Amino acid sequence: MRYSFIKSLNHSSFGAIYYFAVPIAIFHLVDALMSYTFPIIVEESVFSNFTLGLIMGFSSFVGFFCDISFPQLLRNLTWKSKLIIGIIVSFLFPLLTAIGRYYSLNDNLVLTVLFFLAASASWGVYFELVSFSKREFVVKEDKRHQYSKDWGVMYMISEIAVIFGPVIGGLLIKLSIFHSALITFLMQFIGLCLAVVIVATLDKKEKLKVDSSVIYKFNLFSEMKYWLQLYKKLNTLIIASIALVFVESAFWTIGGLLGLELFGKQSYIDWIVILVYSIPIIIGGIIVSKLGIRTGKKRLYLASMLVGGIFLATLLFTRDKFSVLLVVFLSSLSLSFAWPLNEAVFSDLLERLNGSKQHLIGLNLSTGSLAYIIGPVIIGYLSDKFGYLATLGIVGIVVSFVAFALMFMTPNKLRLPQKDIGLLENNS
Numbered sequence: 001m002r003y004s005f006i007k008s009l010n011h012s013s014f015g016a017i018y019y020f021a022v023p024i025a026i027f028h029l030v031d032a033l034m035s036y037t038f039p040i041i042v043e044e045s046v047f048s049n050f051t052l053g054l055i056m057g058f059s060s061f062v063g064f065f066c067d068i069s070f071p072q073l074l075r076n077l078t079w080k081s082k083l084i085i086g087i088i089v090s091f092l093f094p095l096l097t098a099i100g101r102y103y104s105l106n107d108n109l110v111l112t113v114l115f116f117l118a119a120s121a122s123w124g125v126y127f128e129l130v131s132f133s134k135r136e137f138v139v140k141e142d143k144r145h146q147y148s149k150d151w152g153v154m155y156m157i158s159e160i161a162v163i164f165g166p167v168i169g170g171l172l173i174k175l176s177i178f179h180s181a182l183i184t185f186l187m188q189f190i191g192l193c194l195a196v197v198i199v200a201t202l203d204k205k206e207k208l209k210v211d212s213s214v215i216y217k218f219n220l221f222s223e224m225k226y227w228l229q230l231y232k233k234l235n236t237l238i239i240a241s242i243a244l245v246f247v248e249s250a251f252w253t254i255g256g257l258l259g260l261e262l263f264g265k266q267s268y269i270d271w272i273v274i275l276v277y278s279i280p281i282i283i284g285g286i287i288v289s290k291l292g293i294r295t296g297k298k299r300l301y302l303a304s305m306l307v308g309g310i311f312l313a314t315l316l317f318t319r320d321k322f323s324v325l326l327v328v329f330l331s332s333l334s335l336s337f338a339w340p341l342n343e344a345v346f347s348d349l350l351e352r353l354n355g356s357k358q359h360l361i362g363l364n365l366s367t368g369s370l371a372y373i374i375g376p377v378i379i380g381y382l383s384d385k386f387g388y389l390a391t392l393g394i395v396g397i398v399v400s401f402v403a404f405a406l407m408f409m410t411p412n413k414l415r416l417p418q419k420d421i422g423l424l425e426n427n428s
Contacts, residue, residue: 056253059124
């Protein structure tokens with residue numbers, strides 16, 4: 001029976017990517033829930049958007065360190081191990097957040113900030129572990145190299161789950177600390193169980209255990225050499241990725257707060273901005289997965305960024321709350337093609353790269369970490385100065401300018417420094 005199920009995963013019309021996306025969807029549901037509630041809880045506890053930005057940015061600072069160190073420290077872990085460990089670590093996020101909120105209610109600002117920083121750090125660790133796992137899975141399991149289809153499916157299923165995160169978060173934030181944390185733990189446990197089932201069935205020859213006799217050490221300068229060689233060839237792609245994630249960081253930093261500003265705390269639809277931002281990503285994922293785009297991915301996703309940025313910039317002149325929702329929807333719909341296509345481009349590069357692929361995965365993920373390091377701090381500062389709507393408008397101007405410039409600077413064929421990477425690996 002187990003053999004039949006394994007065959008169905010690998011040979012069904014759906015493919016393994018659909019089954020893998022199920023625990024990933026639960027993971028993103030909980031992550032979206034916490035991404036929505038965490039900034040609201042922190043802002044209500046520390047009373048400063050700038051401090052909120054610093055705490056939010058700390059998770060990405062930790063994530064950036066993970067991006068640098070994991071390619072060396074965890075190179076003997078499979079995608080399965082990273083997935084399971086990442087989900088287990090994610091249990092710390094709601095726990096530490098609840099403890100931080102408890103101390104804020106008791107007017108202990110120092111412990112409040114410390115526990116929020118610890119929660120933010122756990123966020124950075126578990127998110128990078130699962131992100132490494134996803135990218136390794138796609139390149140390893142897809143034998144036909146239909147990466148744009150794979151990532152279209154991944155974003156489609158994940159975003160279906162993500163749209164429920166703010167809705168559930170909006171309800172949980174009105175409960176007690178204990179009850180909201182308990183419900184979050186239950187959802188995480190369901191995701192962990194589903195991940196174990198998928199891990200136990202896919203590619204049974206690959207075990208969870210690792211070779212403990214091999215000891216890997218982290219050398220910052222060694223990893224930076226890898227990144228420097230890759231960056232020389234992929235700099236336009238790296239800049240585009242940072243700009244793309246910068247938009248996401250803006251919405252997840254102040255989207256919930258903007259919803260509260262537009263509709264009020266008692267409306268029960270304060271999550272609407274995040275919801276309207278998330279739904280179009282599902283549409284883009286469906287379209288990209290159906291088209292299975294193989295050529296012209298870079299140009300298409302830069303054009304998607306340009307149009308999305310222009311729409312977002314119009315928020316500088318938009319005040320009606322329903323018009324704001326329409327603009328957010330149109331901007332996100334334009335950007336929805338960029339997400340899976342960006343990942344597909346990196347998967348193409350991973351498949352072409354000789355030797356260890358961990359360094360390119362780390363560099364890829366570092367773009368998101370960098371955007372989330374600088375993003376929340378900048379967004380928090382701008383929000384204090386100009387308000388939430390004007391801040392999103394400024395983000396739109398920046399992103400559209402970057403996308404327009406890169407359309408002329410990005411080469412048609414990205415070449416990898418295979419020889420230089422090979423020399424580095426031989427000397428390591």
